[in-house]
Amino acid sequence: xxxxxxxxxxxxxxxxxxxxxxxxxxxxxxxxxxxxxxxxxxxxxxxxxxxxxxxxxxxxxxxxxxxxxxxxxxxxxxxxxxxxxxxxxxxxxxxxxxxxxxxxxxxxxxxxxxxxxxxxxxxxxxxxxxxxxxxxxxxxxxxxxxxxxxxxxxxxxxxxxxxxxxxxxxxxxxxxxxxxx
Numbered sequence: 001x002x003x004x005x006x007x008x009x010x011x012x013x014x015x016x017x018x019x020x021x022x023x024x025x026x027x028x029x030x031x032x033x034x035x036x037x038x039x040x041x042x043x044x045x046x047x048x049x050x051x052x053x054x055x056x057x058x059x060x061x062x063x064x065x066x067x068x069x070x071x072x073x074x075x076x077x078x079x080x081x082x083x084x085x086x087x088x089x090x091x092x093x094x095x096x097x098x099x100x101x102x103x104x105x106x107x108x109x110x111x112x113x114x115x116x117x118x119x120x121x122x123x124x125x126x127x128x129x130x131x132x133x134x135x136x137x138x139x140x141x142x143x144x145x146x147x148x149x150x151x152x153x154x155x156x157x158x159x160x161x162x163x164x165x166x167x168x169x170x171x172x173x174x175x176x177x178x179x180x181x
Contacts, residue, residue, distance in 0.1 A: 001121055010117055011165055013125025016076040016156035020051070025122040026079065029155070032118035036111035039095070039103035042088035045111050045150070048141050050080045055140060062136040063129055063152060070131060077127075077154035081115065082141055083108055085148040108150045115153060125158040 001009070030047060038044060050056055059082075060075035074080070088096075088104045096103055116126040129152040137149050 006117055006120055008167060009164065010120040010126075011167070012127040013154070013156075013158050013162070014073040014127060015158055015162060016073070016078065016125065016154070017159050018076075019078065019157045021079050021124060021156055025119075025124060026155070028122060029115050029118045029124075030081075033111045033115035036107070036114040038088075038107035038110070040089045040092040042092045042104065042107065044086045044088040044092075044104040044107055046084040046086050048082040048084065048143070050082065050141070051078065056080055058140045059132075059137060059152065062133040062140065063131065065131055071129060073127075074129070074152075074154055077156045079155040081153045081155060082137060082143075082149060083112060083151045083153070084143055085150045105150070112151055112153060119155055123157070124155055125162070127154045128152075129154065 026049065030049070033045075033047065034043075050059055056077065056079075057075060059080050060071075060077075063071040063074045065071065085104055085108060087093075088107075092103055095101070112128055116128065119126045132149070132152055134149045137143070137152070138145065138147070143149065
């Protein structure tokens with residue numbers, strides 16, 4: 001698929017069918033994420049792949065929010081990938097302090113999108129989740145308390161005929177200027 005077509009096709013999927021994701025496809029998504037660039041090549045991430053139904057049920061509960069009705073689709077996903085923020089290289093940490101920038105968070109966004117774009121190429125749906133009970137996710141996945149859970153990504157096949165939504169974006173002239181703000 002040409003890149004712009006791939007970018008157009010990638011969307012947040014909130015409906016999945018009960019069909020396992022082939023390990024080869026999942027590994028290609030993880031490889032695409034592994035290849036993502038990062039500040040000073042720190043690669044400040046770890047991926048935890050959950051494909052156990054009981055574990056997914058627990059993670060789905062952790063993603064429901066205080067009203068217990070948010071992200072209800074998560075329980076349908078056959079795979080949930082958790083991205084844990086890892087310590088960056090010392091040079092990156094120094095640069096972060098000097099420039100007052102959170103480069104590892106930008107790096108997490110890049111690696112997550114690499115994962116999702118590859119999933120789209122594989123015919124899979126994804127949804128990045130920032131809303132979840134971090135303490136419960138840590139407990140379920142045995143993540144050390146000092147670590148930060150950055151994102152959860154649902155992954156799976158969407159139903160036949162799942163509607164591709166037309167992307168609504170600001171016009172180019174509202175977000176791009178040349179040579180000055």
